[in-house]
Amino acid sequence: MGIYGQDWSSYQSATPDTSGLSFAFIKVTEGLTYASPVWTAQRDHARAAGLVVGYYHYPHMANPVPAEATHFLSVAQPQPGDPLVLDWEGYDNANSSVPKASQLAYKEAWLRYVKQRMPHNPVGMYCNLDYWRHVDTTSYFADFLWIATAGLPAGQPGIQAAWLFHQYSDSGGVDRDYCHLDSTGALRSWALSFVPSGQVWPGEYLSLQSPMMHSSNVRAWQQRMSDRGWPIAVDGWYGPQSAATARAFQNDSTAHGWPLVADGIVGPETWRASWERPIS
Incomplete structure (x- = not known):
């Protein structure tokens, strides 16, 4: 069984094809200042298609965790139950000079900080096999693990840890993902299980208007x-x-x-x- 999704950034269209998808993870921010110019359009497009929508942040791990996490949360403004993800990898110029021990410390601190700020959202980590096996030493991923092993069959990431999402392909310029839950409804129920009854935002903006x-x-x-x-x-x-x-x-x-x-x-x-x- 299982369900399929994709992860999107500004490299993808503002309105990607959602056929056959149950969920989408959308890049919102990077570092201390960047916000994707298309993330809100992608979010609205995914919601209109009935997808479960999550958001992720790409770090610059030399920066302070609270500042980066606050930037992410202030831009994303997630609703209770929306999955929140740290895209933990550091091969780029902003991160390659940061010692691996500091990268590990950043990961630990970001997940705990965001979870403390957002207790009613599932908070998790994305990483590839290299980071999982050679940089991580604690196996801590907060509420869920999203593991990338491109080239292996969907749902067979080749690890023993309790993963929830598997990025199994990047063919055609799109990152393709699998979740081992058996329906969109099951994934949505899992995400909303973090929200105490009565605290879910009802989806209606309350504002002063005419008629009142x-x-x-x-x-x-x-x-x-x-x-x-x-x-x-x-x-x-x-x-x-x-x-x-x-x-x-x-x-x-x-x-x-x-x-x-x-x-x-x-x-x-x-x-x-x-x-x-x-x-x-």
């Missing part, structure tokens, strides 16, 4: 903010008071180390912070 927005999602968020001590009416209407509360909460979150855009709109990052940010 009214929904159960608005009410749920208002109730959460009221529970956190903010003076807000819990009536399901997203009016000026709700927008002002959202903006104040966003500014307060940024001041307490949870950077949010203070736009008065409750999107995935603000929704997540509403439940997960410690009450100060």
Whole structure:
């Protein structure tokens, strides 16, 4: 059995062919400043096709882990349950001079830092056999391992570790992947199993608009903010008071180390912070 997917970067189209695919991993960032110019289009395209979507970061391992991880998370703004990946390899100019011991330390620290920041997302590592066998010494990959062994049959990566994804081919300029779960639904359920009930972003941006927005999602968020001590009416209407509360909460979150855009709109990052940010 098993299901198939691909991983995409700016080398691929903004709208790759999704025929026969169940999932896609999309490169979002690299180093401290780069963001793929097509990642949002690829994300929207994959979601529209019903794929499970994950995001990955390519590191420059001489840089501080918190700075790179924060750059990745601030750009990707993942929804709870979205898989997050460190693309751990270092053959390029930015990494080849970094000692292997430092590369290993970077990997360990990045996975733990992102997992601490994003406890309700599966966090994992991509690497090839060379890095798995000759650079890694701990076998730590957080929640899941995505192993690359191009040229071996899909689902037969040739390792004993408990892998979940296998990159088995790069033919035709596309990296092709396999997951040993037996359906798209099973993969989605696995990803969402990291999210406590009630904390999944509902997929609806809460914003001030005309006519005024009214929904159960608005009410749920208002109730959460009221529970956190903010003076807000819990009536399901997203009016000026709700927008002002959202903006104040966003500014307060940024001041307490949870950077949010203070736009008065409750999107995935603000929704997540509403439940997960410690009450100060």
